Amino acid sequence: MMHGLNTCLLLFLVTWLGQNANGSEIINGAKVGKKSMLFMASVQNDKGHVCGGFLISEDFVLTAAHCDDKSDLSRVVLGTHDLKRVDNNTIRRIEKKCKHPSYKNVKFGNDIMLLKLSKKAQLNKKVKLIGLPKTGKEIKDNQKCSVAGWGSTKTGGNSVDDLQVVEVPIINLNACKKQWEEVQFNLPANIICAGGYQTENGFCQGDSGGPLVCNKMAVGVVSFNRRSCDYPNVPNVYTDISKYLPWITSILKKKKC
Known part of the structure; x- marks a missing residue:
């Protein structure tokens, strides 16, 4: 009985995540300043925003693998915190989607994906990179x-x-x-x-x-x-x-x- 309940919950979680990948909701947050978090990316299909992401090199945005499970991701928006202000200068087409080879779905983990941009991001006062951690460096509890x-x-x-x-x-x-x-x-x-x-x-x-x-x-x-x-x-x-x-x-x- 418990195994059946666990299976149902897993299926519910995975199904729910797949159905709700279009939108990124922050609870009790505040508007980001114009000069902050300039690495943020809006990962989109041709209809608009699907997931968040972040720029780690001029060629690649890092995001979650499950974002592409049911959405035909096609572009990335960089250089704006306001999704009403999107134009040809802020859009980069996605050339390649690199899901982690061990990814199956969220319940099994490995939920990570790199998006190769068709054209390099231009780093400037509106677009910056964010660094990644070093191997083995632990994050402290309550940090x-x-x-x-x-x-x-x-x-x-x-x-x-x-x-x-x-x-x-x-x-x-x-x-x-x-x-x-x-x-x-x-x-x-x-x-x-x-x-x-x-x-x-x-x-x-x-x-x-x-x-x-x-x-x-x-x-x-x-x-x-x-x-x-x-x-x-x-x-x-x-x-x-x-x-x-x-x-x-x-x-x-x-x-x-």
């Missing part, structure tokens, strides 16, 4: 970090055009696993937990692909949470970038998957 995205500011609300950011604390991994086990879900490997638990701050439905930023570095990629964003809730889950550095470095060097 204050931030997560950003476009979208609504409450569960079930309407999306917004202006980029939002919120501060979230890092949550002890063992405590995080215990909280998720209580709702009959076993977390995958290579993840970071931050926000959503013992706090009213976090990301919400479909706030996928955006960065978890600690000490001015992107340490995680928004992966999933539960359907309800009425925090406190179970912790929010991010892909741990430090566990994928050799894969990322190889692709950046070869400029292909």
